[in-house]
Amino acid sequence: MTATTTDHGTGPTDARSTGPVLSLTGISKRFGAVQALSDVSLEVRAGEVVALVGDNGAGKSTLVKVIAGVHPPDSGRVEVEGWPVTIDSPAAAQRIGIATVFQDLSLCDNLDVVANLFLGNEALHGPTMDEVEMERRSWELLRQLSAKIPSVRVPVASLSGGQRQTVAIARSLLGNPKVVMLDEPTAALGVAQTAEVLNLVETLRDQGLGVLLISHNMADVLAVADRVVVLRLGRNNGDFEVPHTTNEEIVAAITGATNNAVSERSRRTAQRHADQEAQP
Amino acid sequence: MSTTSEPQLPADLLDTRLIQEQGLRGYVTGFASRLRSGDLGSMPVVVGLVVIWLVFYLQNDVFLSSRNLVNLALQSAAIGTISIGVVLVLLVAEIDLSVGSVSGVSAAVLAVGFVNKSWPLVMAVAVAILVGTAIGLLYGLLYTRFGVPSFVITLAGLLGFVGLQLKVLGDTGSINIPFDTWLVKFAQQAFLPASVAYALAVAVPALYAVSRVLGNRRRAAAGLSTQPVVDIGVRAGLLLVALLIGTWYLNQDRGVSAMFLLFLALVVVMDMLLRKTRWGRSVYAIGGNVEAARRAGIAVNRVYVSVFVLCSTFAALGGVLAAARGAVAGQSSGGGDTNLNAIAAAVIGGTSLFGGRGSAYSALLGVLVIQSISSGLTLMNLDSSVRYMITGAVLLLAVIIDSLSRRSRRSHGRA
Ligand SMILES: Nc1ncnc2c1ncn2[C@@H]1O[C@H](COP(=O)(O)OP(=O)(O)O)[C@@H](O)[C@H]1O
Ligand SMILES: [Mg+2]
Numbered sequence: 235m236t237a238t239t240t241d242h243g244t245g246p247t248d249a250r251s252t253g254p255v256l257s258l259t260g261i262s263k264r265f266g267a268v269q270a271l272s273d274v275s276l277e278v279r280a281g282e283v284v285a286l287v288g289d290n291g292a293g294k295s296t297l298v299k300v301i302a303g304v305h306p307p308d309s310g311r312v313e314v315e316g317w318p319v320t321i322d323s324p325a326a327a328q329r330i331g332i333a334t335v336f337q338d339l340s341l342c343d344n345l346d347v348v349a350n351l352f353l354g355n356e357a358l359h360g361p362t363m364d365e366v367e368m369e370r371r372s373w374e375l376l377r378q379l380s381a382k383i384p385s386v387r388v389p390v391a392s393l394s395g396g397q398r399q400t401v402a403i404a405r406s407l408l409g410n411p412k413v414v415m416l417d418e419p420t421a422a423l424g425v426a427q428t429a430e431v432l433n434l435v436e437t438l439r440d441q442g443l444g445v446l447l448i449s450h451n452m453a454d455v456l457a458v459a460d461r462v463v464v465l466r467l468g469r470n471n472g473d474f475e476v477p478h479t480t481n482e483e484i485v486a487a488i489t490g491a492t493n494n495a496v497s498e499r500s501r502r503t504a505q506r507h508a509d510q511e512a513q514p
Numbered sequence: 515m516s517t518t519s520e521p522q523l524p525a526d527l528l529d530t531r532l533i534q535e536q537g538l539r540g541y542v543t544g545f546a547s548r549l550r551s552g553d554l555g556s557m558p559v560v561v562g563l564v565v566i567w568l569v570f571y572l573q574n575d576v577f578l579s580s581r582n583l584v585n586l587a588l589q590s591a592a593i594g595t596i597s598i599g600v601v602l603v604l605l606v607a608e609i610d611l612s613v614g615s616v617s618g619v620s621a622a623v624l625a626v627g628f629v630n631k632s633w634p635l636v637m638a639v640a641v642a643i644l645v646g647t648a649i650g651l652l653y654g655l656l657y658t659r660f661g662v663p664s665f666v667i668t669l670a671g672l673l674g675f676v677g678l679q680l681k682v683l684g685d686t687g688s689i690n691i692p693f694d695t696w697l698v699k700f701a702q703q704a705f706l707p708a709s710v711a712y713a714l715a716v717a718v719p720a721l722y723a724v725s726r727v728l729g730n731r732r733r734a735a736a737g738l739s740t741q742p743v744v745d746i747g748v749r750a751g752l753l754l755v756a757l758l759i760g761t762w763y764l765n766q767d768r769g770v771s772a773m774f775l776l777f778l779a780l781v782v783v784m785d786m787l788l789r790k791t792r793w794g795r796s797v798y799a800i801g802g803n804v805e806a807a808r809r810a811g812i813a814v815n816r817v818y819v820s821v822f823v824l825c826s827t828f829a830a831l832g833g834v835l836a837a838a839r840g841a842v843a844g845q846s847s848g849g850g851d852t853n854l855n856a857i858a859a860a861v862i863g864g865t866s867l868f869g870g871r872g873s874a875y876s877a878l879l880g881v882l883v884i885q886s887i888s889s890g891l892t893l894m895n896l897d898s899s900v901r902y903m904i905t906g907a908v909l910l911l912a913v914i915i916d917s918l919s920r921r922s923r924r925s926h927g928r929a
Contacts, residue, residue, distance in 0.1 A: 342802035354810035
């Protein structure tokens with residue numbers, strides 16, 4: 235361990251860089267009488283979109299907030315690029331390279347787009363904020379995301395739902411994060427705006443970021459995710475590679491028709507055989 | 515990329531949906547649409563002030579005399595200074611109900627320290643102001659550690675510090691501060707020499723124009739749109755004319771009061787801090803959405819503490835200025851309507867009670883409204899019963915405008 239600690243500044247070894255960029259093991263979180271998360275594990279690799287799905291109250295947002303440093307976990311291990319990290323505040327999460335777009339957007343309606351994008355990270359020009367630099371970088375960032383925002387000097391309250399979501403996503407990218415978490419980014423959006431946000435998610439993946447996408451919408455999940463992780467009642471309940479899974483399989487894991495994917499698969503196979511035998 | 519195909523357009527004007535109107539007409543239509551959508555800013559209070567001045571002038575033309583306006587400036591400085599602090603707490607969507615008592619404690623400490631204990635005057639002033647700082651620190655810690663609503667903390671402070679003020683004063687009802695001290699001279703008799711006042715009236719618009727032109731250069735270098743030079747020229751010109759006429763008119767009487775200038779300087783500095791620094795940005799962010807600010811990594815608690823500290827410090831400074839102007843501190847210092855006027859001034863000046871909206875200039879505009887009403891009614895020989903009722907009605911009107919414009923902003927997507 236001594237050798238690796240001195241090595242810390244130079245970054246992970248080759249073996250580690252091919253490993254997951256974010257890895258959680260045994261995460262538990264309790265709110266009073268509610269055990270919101272029990273022993274949850276999760277991995278996200280660079281350039282991979284992992285969808286985190288589950289019923290209402292399954293603990294998805296809680297897990298996001300644990301990773302984002304909003305609610306520190308009661309127990310469990312978090313590793314970023316193979317290094318164990320302690321995320322005890324949102325600022326710590328940002329420093330480590332984890333960016334979050336929260337379900338409840340976390341934009342300040344009274345501030346304009348530039349102010350929201352750079353909130354807590356304002357560029358400085360001497361003692362004062364460098365508005366010119368921030369505005370320039372805002373346009374650069376928004377164009378890089380092919381985002382459609384008419385003006386960055388209007389309060390974000392005057393933007394549409396999709397535009398607000400775009401601002402929130404653009405905002406998460408400013409610190410050059412390794413992992414971006416999006417909590418239900420399309421929940422309140424129309425069809426066209428949803429497509430815009432899903433395009434953004436693919437842009438992020440193509441830029442080599444690990445993306446953790448929380449969603450209720452199976453169509454969205456199957457459209458962009460490489461892997462689907464199911465939470466049920468605060469526990470892991472399945473991990474599916476998207477090309478090799480079906481909507482039904484995931485839904486079954488979400489609703490708890492089975493305890494895990496393996497038994498589900500065998501049960502279904504058995505069922506299919508039984509059905510075939512029942513047919514004349 | 516789109517920038518290479520349309521190199522003539524600045525980055526921020528590329529979107530075709532952006533309704534962009536140039537020149538004076540664009541300015542007027544933009545302003546009108548902002549008003550319609552409830553983005554009122556300081557509009558209502560400026561209109562209100564003009565109406566109030568006209569009404570009182572028609573009642574008694576002494577109201578707009580140089581002499582009365584100089585008095586108005588002198589009367590406004592202390593309450594206005596307290597009000598700057600109230601603006602700050604309102605911006606983070608909190609309240610300080612105890613600014614009057616804190617100013618009273620500070621005045622008592624000043625007088626007892628300087629007169630009874632024979633401290634050097636500088637030290638007495640410093641201690642009096644630091645008492646305010648300490649009280650603000652206490653409020654800030656109580657608020658951030660225990661999460662007690664600021665309304666309750668400062669209500670307790672309102673009572674507690676009246677008690678402390680009486681305790682500090684002991685048996686003495688009121689203590690006179692000698693007229694020949696620099697403090698009293700500063701508050702009562704210090705006026706800017708005409709040459710200095712005119713120099714300032716020219717320097718301020720010049721500084722404004724230069725900073726805008728320099729800002730334009732940086733924006734152009736970054737490929738962003740610039741403010742038309744004509745626009746800068748017109749604004750600087752209007753400011754220059756207003757300041758020159760104001761200075762000339764006040765100079766017909768005693769001139770620009772040093773204490774009022776101190777208040778103005780504090781307003782300008784606070785406005786700069788709020789608009790240009792990261793601290794100021796975090797104040798607005800917290801007022802808009804605390805949770806968003808916290809998640810953005812802003813040390814929210816530190817900002818709250820800084821705001822409470824500044825508020826009570828401004829209150830204490832206001833107490834010192836009030837004592838200096840009256841050359842007296844006593845049991846009635848900071849009492850009466852000091853508290854309510856200071857809070858009302860911030861709200862009347864256009865700072866929203868809902869947080870995140872307003873500017874340091876609210877303190878200036880609001881206190882001018884309140885003191886104008888008071889001065890006008892005195893000229894009409896109406897007693898304080900009428901003054902209280904009218905000030906109350908104006909405050910109510912300001913709060914109604916605030917609530918309505920908030921609702922309108924919501925429906926026009928400018929919440
Ligand atoms: N701050 C909190 N305090 C108490 N209980 C909470 C808190 N946040 C979440 N919970 C509880 O934790 C459980 C999981 O909630 P959440 O993570 O929001 O679910 P999801 O996002 O999957 O719908 C729910 O039972 C919820 O009531
Ligand atoms: Mg949720």
